[in-house]
Amino acid sequence: MDERLRETLSAMMDDEADELSVRRLLSQADQDGVRSQWRRWQEIRDLMHDNHGPAAGMDIAGAVRERLDSQRGVQPQPAASTGRDVKAVSWHWPVAAMVTLALVIGFGAGTGWDARNSQPLATSTVPAGAQQNAALLPTGTDELALQGLDEEQRRQMRQFLLEHAQHNSVGVGRGSVGYARLVSASDGY
Template identity: 30%
Template sequence: MSEQLRESLSAVMDGEADAFELRRVLDESRSDSKLRELWHRQHLVRDILRGDEIVHQLDLRARLLAEMEELSSQEGDEPIPEAQPKLDTTTKSPWLGRLAGIAVAATVALLVIVSSDYLIGGDEGAGFVGPGIAQSNPSGAPSAVLAPVMYDVATAADRQRTDALIIHHLQQNALNRPGGFSFVRWVGFDRKSAQNGRAPQAGLRSEGGVQAPTPSQSKDNKR
């Protein structure tokens, strides 16, 4: 986003924009998600300064209600799949066949996908990289070396593969340390968001569920 655009946005916020500037910000915001985020955040900041957080509290309430609904659907209000005969698999290598079927069952979107590049690249895109908006990489430009194979936005397949590796890691830790609390991580591994078919934007749930990251949060995440 250009400095000029940022200035235009400030002007719009302050009610000092002329028709041309307003037009420009509106046009740009249609295609530029970073601009939209910034706009939203600036409104939030302004509203809080003015003391009228009420609009956003309503927002929050709506979201809380939605999340409550999700939660109750996870805790067994949904019909339980019909009981199947118990599978006892003491035969050799029972895992291969069966797991192929199980693995299809949903991705674990609770994993907070926090971006691609902020960890490595340092501070480019400073101020705008954080949970929730990290994936908006409008250029989508793949890195030079791995251009044919790496992309920036995680797909369902990526999440599924990663989840399997995470569970594998937790299991290995648990099995190699009997009685240790690594068992806790394994048993406690949570895939609840998956049932709601939550899209890659799961990042929005991160860090206390605040819609736009506060400055301190985005700082935390870049550290």
């Protein structure tokens, strides 16, 4: 078991979910890969937290989507209590888990996600409802508009992003964020 994944997992368990990543994950074409990663993740989680997860082989994508949709519009619970309520954790975990899973697969794929190289959305595995929700996400249409760029144009675009990122958070100085933007700019487009 990769130490990095364990750390990621541990951290994400305590945190709220990033719905964007989860939905993005669900639109990946390789749902079999997702499933097998999920099962592995389950084992890890059980190991760490000494409790049971859903049975292996369940329809994870569907379940998570359902969970996400049912949470839509639900306010996160106020973080007033300092003690970590067991119930609260279990309420949170499916989404947190999916984020972790998203990260795992991101690492596994080795490149992060890149709209340019991904297959068209796997419509056969994604219910219509989820598709509509996905279309509302900010990543949707705008990014696709640049897919027609040739290598030279992408390079120029990257250059703009990079130069901007180099002086990005002047004033406040957000350190690692600025750095991450640099890396991100060098990777995309």
